[in-house]
Amino acid sequence: MSWVDLFSGICLITGAASCLFGAIGLLTFPDVAARLQAATKPQTLGLILILIGSAVRLEARDASGLILVGLFQALTAPVLAQLVGRAAYRAGSVREETLDVDHLAHRIERERRRGL
């Protein structure tokens, strides 16, 4: 077993574990916003680690396309999280009792009162 195999193995297993914890969080967290953290984000790290793990075992010219996969995952995941999160908040799917602080609710309340 060479060092490349070892490195690749560590990357693949850590990446898979990261995805697994994401799945566990998806089941255990209490509301949409928290589940969103588990659903979208550990997958980013998991995917990137799996891509690195695979890339070191491939030839350079075959591996280079994987850069795009990682890049677009890193670019799109935050946008997705923001859109779904905002929709969930507006639909009232973020459970208030799990929040310690909610400045956005204060703000909306203030503006509603000013509107009246």
Added chain:
Amino acid sequence: MAEHAIPPRNSRPGGEHVVSAGHPLRRLVRRIPLLAWLVLVWLLLWGTYDLGTTLFGVLVGVLVTGFFPAPPIVTDIRLRPWGIVRLVMRLAWDLVVSTARVSWHAVAQGPRARAAIVEVRLVTDSDHLMAMVANAVSLAPGNFVLQLDRANRICYVYALGCGRDASERVRREVLAWERSVVRAVGTAEQLRLVERTHRGVEVD
């Protein structure tokens, strides 16, 4: 996020237009970075690096940018290579640490996990910086920007698993991200502004 990032038209008379209706040659020169990026993506997708593929990539790039011209972008960002390297390294490190933290929350706390939505007012006043800070905050697990108030430079950040002092901690984190982003792409003036505010926070 998108609707907040669009600057009002003609709001800055002195602003530079990346693709302007100036001299055709100037217009061509300003299209080169976009063209280079398109060719790079083309090469990566094909996975073959030779002269023929490159030439076809350039041809396709010219056709694409010609038929679908990008709208003029008014921007004042300055690229600072060392700052960008540090920003990318910080993003990677944060991704690892935050993933470990959220994984731990998922297993240990699960349904009892606490969160907070915190209002953070950014120091700088720029569409592109705000979009980049929002993306940097949202990349790692645990935090994401729920809502932006562009006019007042306010981000509403959802943060998972904070303690009692959630507001202060999230505010410091977001401002630290802003500092990193400004160090990577900010103008000298924005850099001064951010450093001054950072020192102010330290003193408090």
